[in-house]
Amino acid sequence: MAADVGRGTRRRWLAGALAAVALLAGLLTVAAPAQAVDLPWGPYSCATGYVWREAVPGDQVCVTPQTRSDTQTENALGPSRKESNGFCKVGFVWRETRPSDLVCVFPSSRDRAYSDNANAPWRLVDPxxxxxxxxxxxxxxxxxxxxxxxxxxxxxxxxxxxxxxxxxxxxxxxxxxxxxxxxxxxxxxxxxxxxxxxxxxxxxxxxxxxxxxxxxxxxxxxxxxxxxxxx
Known part of the structure; x- marks a missing residue:
């Protein structure tokens, strides 16, 4: 009989401990920082009016649709604006949306790329x-x-x-x-x-x-x- 009572006491203590752990886990879950409720295109979802630039693979900087269209045109024309040594012909410069982006564009396009990079955090739904x-x-x-x-x-x-x-x-x-x-x-x-x-x-x-x-x-x-x- 004494052994049964001891086992019952231990079971009640274990149940109480498990309940306390479950309650604590619930409190921690409630206290976790809120996340964005709707990111249809993942963490780099653009705010309304912007789309991914896609100047190079993996480029998810948010820009206007016109800038993305211009960027695609620049990618197509890039080889014709480059000398055989890899440098740009007179009147063109590397676009440099990132260090590896050596597409040759007009200087105004490089300035635009710098500006788009600088404004990247503000153009995301939830940075x-x-x-x-x-x-x-x-x-x-x-x-x-x-x-x-x-x-x-x-x-x-x-x-x-x-x-x-x-x-x-x-x-x-x-x-x-x-x-x-x-x-x-x-x-x-x-x-x-x-x-x-x-x-x-x-x-x-x-x-x-x-x-x-x-x-x-x-x-x-x-x-x-x-x-x-x-x-």
Whole structure:
């Protein structure tokens, strides 16, 4: 009889423990950051009025339909604008939507490519839903927020790397600062990006978005609590 009572007690304790674990799992699920509810074309779904540029394979920078059409025409005409040594004929320059894009175009088209790359985060439905890239961030907190630092690799060599915060109480990505990748396409060590100050009413962690301006590729680098750390 005593053994039966002992086994019953253990079963009740185990059941209670499992219930507590299930409850905790439910709370963690509820507390997880919200994701975009409708991304029909994946994490790089363009905002209304934009389409993928597709200058090179994998190019998902969002541009106007006219720019994509012009880009396709440039791809078709590119070989006729190039010298046998690989350089462009007089009057043309490499387009450089990314470092490997050596299609020869008019200078105005290269300027447009730079501009489209720079505006890439604003033209996505949800830049905070993009995948993690080669950059990571870390925050050292203080009473009014925190200092944001970054490190990483896999970036366009010698090109700007811009940092933004999303999922905060602003319209669109919030600019934090920029660094420049070295000749190996890396941000060595932990480099200072910004002094983030807390915002009244901010209840969720902010997602840090990274723009590799040399390619227009947008990725995420982690989160920070600095925007809601007010003392």
């Amino acid at each position: 905070g839903a993009t995948p993690r890239g080669g950059v990571s961030v870390s925050t050292t907190y203080h009473l009014l927020g925190g200092y944001l630092y970054a490190t990483g690799s896999g970036l366009s060599p010698n090109r700007p790397v811009r940092f933004y915060a999303v999922r905060i109480n602003t319209v669109g990505p919030y600019s934090l600062g920029s660094l420049t990748a070295n000749s190996s396409g890396a941000i060595p060590g932990w480099q200072y990006v910004a002094d983030i100050r807390c915002r009244s009413g901010q209840t969720e962690p902010a997602i840090i978005v990274v723009l590799d301006q040399g390619s227009g590729v947008v990725t995420t680098a982690g989160t920070t609590e600095a925007f809601r750390r007010c003392g």
